[in-house]
Amino acid sequence: xxxxxxxxxxxxxxxxxxxxxxxxxxxxxxxxxxxxxxxxxxxxxxxxxxxxxxxxxxxxxxxxxxxxxxxxxxxxxxxxxxxxxxxxxxxxxxxxxxxxxxxxxxxxxxxxxxxxxxxxxxxxxxxxxxxxxxxxxxxxxxxxxxxxxxxxxxxxxxxxxxxxxxxxxxxxxxxxxxxxxxxxxxxxxxxxxxxxxxxxxxxxxxxxxxxxxxxxxxxxxxxxxxxxxxxxxxxxxxxxxxxxxxxxxxxxxxxxxxxxxxxxxxxxxxxxxxxxxxxxxxxxxxxxxxxxxxxxxxxxxxxxxxxxxxxxxx
Numbered sequence: 499x500x501x502x503x504x505x506x507x508x509x510x511x512x513x514x515x516x517x518x519x520x521x522x523x524x525x526x527x528x529x530x531x532x533x534x535x536x537x538x539x540x541x542x543x544x545x546x547x548x549x550x551x552x553x554x555x556x557x558x559x560x561x562x563x564x565x566x567x568x569x570x571x572x573x574x575x576x577x578x579x580x581x582x583x584x585x586x587x588x589x590x591x592x593x594x595x596x597x598x599x600x601x602x603x604x605x606x607x608x609x610x611x612x613x614x615x616x617x618x619x620x621x622x623x624x625x626x627x628x629x630x631x632x633x634x635x636x637x638x639x640x641x642x643x644x645x646x647x648x649x650x651x652x653x654x655x656x657x658x659x660x661x662x663x664x665x666x667x668x669x670x671x672x673x674x675x676x677x678x679x680x681x682x683x684x685x686x687x688x689x690x691x692x693x694x695x696x697x698x699x700x701x702x703x704x705x706x707x708x709x710x711x712x713x714x715x716x717x718x719x720x721x722x723x724x725x726x727x728x729x730x731x732x733x734x735x736x737x738x739x740x741x742x743x744x745x746x747x748x749x750x751x752x753x754x755x756x757x758x759x760x761x762x763x764x765x766x767x768x769x770x771x772x773x774x775x776x777x778x779x780x781x782x783x784x785x786x787x788x789x790x791x792x793x794x795x796x797x798x799x800x801x802x803x804x805x806x807x808x809x810x811x812x
Contacts, residue, residue, distance in 0.1 A: 515708060519709060520712065536705050536708065540772050541670075545706075549673040566628075571635060577737055577741075578639040601774075605761065605791075628760070637671065648774075735798060738762045738802055
């Protein structure tokens with residue numbers, strides 16, 4: 499019951515803030531222009547700062563379990579590759595491929611990871627290692643998929659060259675790259691800039707959630723509900739079903755299993771919407787998947803925790 503209540507406390511507030519954005523738009527307190535500017539702010543400022551902070555303040559070389567790091571790194575790559583291949587086959591509208599693949603593979607590992615592992619195991623354990631191994635790859639692969647799987651129809655040598663330049667200029671990638679030296683070299687950030695970074699980073703999620711609610715179009719959402727349900731099932735059910743038995747078989751510790759569960763089975767992150775919107779991909783499909791996975795993840799994650807505990811794994 500405690501794990502179920504924790505899951506509810508972690509996911510329901512996200513849904514309520516999305517609902518707040520929808521309500522504020524309906525009563526005229528915010529408009530489409532606000533939502534568009536908010537999306538650009540999160541994409542270009544607060545989200546890169548958030549990723550920089552998360553990477554820079556996590557020590558990669560502390561208590562390294564290379565088997566676990568390798569599992570998270572290569573597991574993430576394979577998960578995204580599977581999502582991309584499935585999306586190419588499943589999506590009749592090829593402009594949906596990038597958004598579908600991203601939303602079905604990319605979870606809230608950084609946002610929920612440490613909190614969930616601490617609640618399940620009593621300490622964060624190796625969750626920071628999972629975040630360092632998987633989250634940068636989450637973002638890099640998402641940028642690549644959204645570049646080649648969206649409405650811009652990138653193709654040919656010139657198109658690939660342009661795409662590579664755009665990937666290198668992407669604020670998400672820049673934030674990650676800037677954070678890596680701090681993590682690898684364990685460079686401390688002074689108190690004043692760190693506090694400023696925290697203030698900016700803390701604006702990313704609430705503003706993004708309000709923007710999702712404000713931009714929610716009921717008619718468009720209903721038209722794209724079927725692919726969103728499919729993406730949600732992949733995110734919450736299919737990938738954990740594939741990865742968790744393998745992780746158990748490899749003999750990972752309880753905190754490592756909990757971290758892998760969050761990596762593969764947490765709800766689609768709000769970043770999916772922000773990046774899809776700003777990279778000319780299907781933001782409606784992205785927002786639908788975020789709402790569905792947020793609503794149902796409290797149940798699916800709790801079921802997984804129960805199963806792992808019954809098996810004596812955590």
